[in-house]
Amino acid sequence: MTSYPLLLKQLWHTPLANAANQEIVYRDQLRLSYRQVYDRIGRFGAALAAYGLQQNDVIAVMDHDSHRYLECYFAIPMYGATLMTVNTKLTPTQIAYTLNHSRASMLLLHADFIPIIESIHAELPGIQKYIVMADETAVPQSILQFDNEYECWLADQKDGFNFGDFDENTRATTFYTTGTTGVPKGVYYTHRQLVLHTLAAGMALTAPAAQQRFHSEDVYMPLTPMFHVHAWGIPYIVTLLGIKQVYPGRYAPDMLLRLIREEQVTCSHCVPTLLKMILTAAQAAGVDLRGWKVVIGGSALPQVLARQALEMGIDCFAGYGLSETAPILTLAQLNATAQDPMTDDTLAKLCCAGRAIPLVDLQIVDEVMQSQAHDGQSSGEIVARAPWLTHGYLDNTEASAALWRGDYLHTQDIGTMDSNGYLYITDRLKDVIKVAGEWVSSLELENALTQVIGVKEVAVIGVPDKRWGECPLALLIVDNNLFKESAAQEQVRLFVDRGSIPKHALLTQFKQVENIIKTSVGKIDKKALRAEYAVAQ
Structure with missing residues (x-):
């Protein structure tokens, strides 16, 4: 018997046999069959x-x-x-x-x-x-x-x-x-790695009984640049499934909404900032987005944004991964018994990193690689193993060795995991703020502040402080007609009283800004923000 190598060409056997006449659409310019x-x-x-x-x-x-x-x-x-x-x-x-x-x-x-x-x-x-x-x-x-x-x-x-x-x-x-x-x-990735990622992530995306799932009758449109981590690997998955694909070209809100409406797009993926842009444009244009499913990644999904999407009839849920992981490691899919997305607990699950997809070994470890309890409280660095993770960085042996220290890929993210396997990311190692020796999560603070009336966008960074070592600085883009700083201060106090964030978060300072610097893929660039605001208070 000859071997059957796991090559990307093998992904075409099923769609050519079962869906050869299915459409692949480019903007409003071209229609092709598989x-x-x-x-x-x-x-x-x-x-x-x-x-x-x-x-x-x-x-x-x-x-x-x-x-x-x-x-x-x-x-x-x-x-x-x-x-x-x-x-x-x-x-x-x-x-x-x-x-x-x-x-x-x-x-x-x-x-x-x-x-x-x-x-x-x-x-x-x-x-x-x-x-x-x-x-x-x-x-x-x-x-x-x-x-x-x-x-x-x-x-x-x-x-x-x-x-x-x-x-x-x-x-x-x-x-x-x-x-x-x-x-x-x-x-870099091999054929074997990409085929295995396609199979595992595809299995995870199609597994749920009802919501947070893709299926063979969907219509797919990517809203993540295809230069970025294989567009999260989804084009390979949907090609294998043989579903209709719609490619939007250069992103423009009017064209995106038009394609969603006219091509009846049902599944996509994007970063939170793009989701917010689309929701705003849809409300202004009166476009109905009910029935659209969208996986959110790249940065944390704010609960206030998720709630807005859900209220508009969008099946919105988070995923997690890195450039180094091909990328999908986890998806925030609910059990069939917890499908009411509007409860606080369920909303928190939809916005967390989610649960590991098949073949992923995910651990929370301390500084000496000791696994932490999956109790929702014990935190540590998130490390992973899976057959598709990058073997290292191209021509960079030192960085590759650090990436794979202890035979696990180090994500540089801090998180907890509960007894049901849901992963909650609390911060990046480099973004966590140390106030008087106590760690304060910038992500938890951002989640709290996004719920304040009048706040359009927020980024929290640590800045030097002569007394406390560091203090949180909240950079806010606001609607001046609605926002009150006293409301932001009260929101932080409320989350402290709940025990959601440490008491040192009360030292948060607030600064209104016109824009917040992003990276090339739409993530908040906290390194650049720290450099800009790194003046001791």
């Missing part, structure tokens, strides 16, 4: 061969969320090359670093990003070929020497490509962390 997309993937492989690309070559992509990106997700790894997804939100200098560090030799480039590459092309000696992607028929003029336009490149290949078998441990993808600490670090 069969047509798979044929295009075959021509993609033939085009790579015609251009002399070799197995293990690195091929980089800069595009919006599109059918083209989905084709890259499969064709490049299936060819035996490595897909490098470029974080288009990084600075040009950082983008140049990641392209050079990854040793990319080819770049597939959407026309919108031509100016970025033009500004750094002299620093990219390794890029030997450029393929431009354009939504319009005309290719923009550029100082870059384009080898072809994507659609013409595929059309030039009359025949498909025979994607053969090879070692399932071949590297399939690489991408870079956002670089809030030093230069961006490259993580």
